[in-house]
Amino acid sequence: MVQYIADKLSKYPFIEFIPDIYISICVSVCSIVILLVFLYFVGAIGQFVVGKRLIKAGETLLLRIPLVRTVYTATKQVAQAVSLPDRSALKSVVLVEFFRPGFKVVAFLTGYIEDSAGKKFCKVMIPTTPNPTSGFLVVVPLNEVTETTMTIEEAFKMIISGGIVSPDTLPSAKSSQSAANSGKDK
Numbered sequence: 001m002v003q004y005i006a007d008k009l010s011k012y013p014f015i016e017f018i019p020d021i022y023i024s025i026c027v028s029v030c031s032i033v034i035l036l037v038f039l040y041f042v043g044a045i046g047q048f049v050v051g052k053r054l055i056k057a058g059e060t061l062l063l064r065i066p067l068v069r070t071v072y073t074a075t076k077q078v079a080q081a082v083s084l085p086d087r088s089a090l091k092s093v094v095l096v097e098f099f100r101p102g103f104k105v106v107a108f109l110t111g112y113i114e115d116s117a118g119k120k121f122c123k124v125m126i127p128t129t130p131n132p133t134s135g136f137l138v139v140v141p142l143n144e145v146t147e148t149t150m151t152i153e154e155a156f157k158m159i160i161s162g163g164i165v166s167p168d169t170l171p172s173a174k175s176s177q178s179a180a181n182s183g184k185d186k
Helices: 002-009 013-017 020-062 066-082 152-160 176-185
Strands: 092-097 104-114 120-127 135-141
Touching (some): 020 066, 104 135, 104 152
Antiparallel strands (some): 092 104, 104 120, 120 135
């Protein structure tokens, strides 16, 4: 192919003044670029067609294993919920007492729930460090939750880094009464 292109280029008059070695190098570089573009498109087609089939086959295999099926399904649902574009699964970053009184942990408010007597509670996910997809789900009385103005991204950075990457001061935490009022609206 390189020789064919070189022969076609030799028909132009200005090509006679360029040494053959430069023309061969130019044609070789063009051939390599065309090959790389071709390989890129083959890879893209493979990723979207063959790749999806491989992932589906892997998922099918995982879903046949009893214990793995449960863990995989739950992890996939959490990952999908956390990666929603509008972040609707995680409503805000809150502080709650955990382990013992006086200890506060950074957690995510995931929603509200009422008991049979009509008392409101917050559903709070307390992530673990450094893997925030695992953790504890606790149901906390509404008046024991302190909302913060920390963004979800800031909280994730703080949790994943084990507190190394964190603000110097906790961004203006709202009072628990504010949390109670916002919970009544929901």
